[in-house]
Amino acid sequence: MANKIIGIDLGTSNSAAAVIQGGKPTLIPAAEGTTAAGKAFPSYVAFTKEGDLLVGEPARRQAVTNPDNTIFEAKRKMGTSHVYKIQNKEYKPQQISAFILQKIKKDAEAFTADKITKAVITVPAYFDDNQRQATKDAGTIAGLDVVRIINEPTAASLAFGLDKAKQDMKIMVFDFGGGTLDVTIMEMGGGVFEVMSTSGDTQLGGSDMDKAIIDHVVEEFRKKEGIDLSGDSTAMTRVREAAEKAKIELSTVMETEVNLPFIANDPSGAKNLQVKLTRAKLDDLVKSIVERCKTSIDKALEDSKLSTSEITRIVLVGGPTRMPIVKKFVEESIGKKPESGVDPM
Incomplete structure (x- = not known):
């Protein structure tokens, strides 16, 4: 079937992609298989001494021995004028992200045995127009037609099927990833998601x-x-x-x-x-790292002018939210059990 659209989570530390197969979303594996920690596409780009390009796990593996020619966390610089200088060449953050997207596209084509030209890419709710445009540009450079950019917390809520609920609700999405924490409160009414507030810590993960x-x-x-x-x-x-x-x-x-x-x-x-x-x-x-999440939860609640009792559902996203200490912390902070049943990765 031609014209498959893939969904891409372009992450700070790790990226992932999925495609609908047989009516179900299926994760696209990297050609190298997953890392020891079950990640498909670490968000790393590197150039060897010979000038060869490495992306994903091969780039992450050699990061320690080749730090000057390895780039990671380029997502933090998206939409800025930052330039990476490597081996007498200059790269913008969207070019680095494009290398990651190209790798995902290539492995997705191998996995589906189809040509992939279209993608939906997720971004943090707080990304401004420049950062969203830079993400779109990265897709274009990688040869992908980015049909839509959607907010990560919206994507998480859709994964839990919350858009199908018949009631209006206030959803807190607690997204604790490899390198960042994002807490977003959204209102859902009539299947439409509206961001009420977003807070987070870009140096916590x-x-x-x-x-x-x-x-x-x-x-x-x-x-x-x-x-x-x-x-x-x-x-x-x-x-x-x-x-x-x-x-x-x-x-x-x-x-x-x-x-x-x-x-x-x-x-x-x-x-x-x-x-x-x-x-x-x-x-x-x-413990002290988990407790640092409290500030972002409090700020998101304060900005949305809601009390904990007004939160209808809690959605957990990101690998660290699998940890019992993190689940317990979120549950105790809001006084409600988070949704379960969907892999937070």
């Missing part, structure tokens, strides 16, 4: 939690072996991936272990890193 776990693991190893891994970029890459994996596992189990053989050497031989991590310890490590 799952990666802050990963950093807290990494610091803990590195410190435990230093205490045991007297070796500081923080200066060893290869070791730190392994610790970073293991920390994210442990965080994800602890959403469903009570205890896990970060186990990295041959992480370091000293005169007595090779050293293995083994650190036990319980959910209670994880909660302890990330």
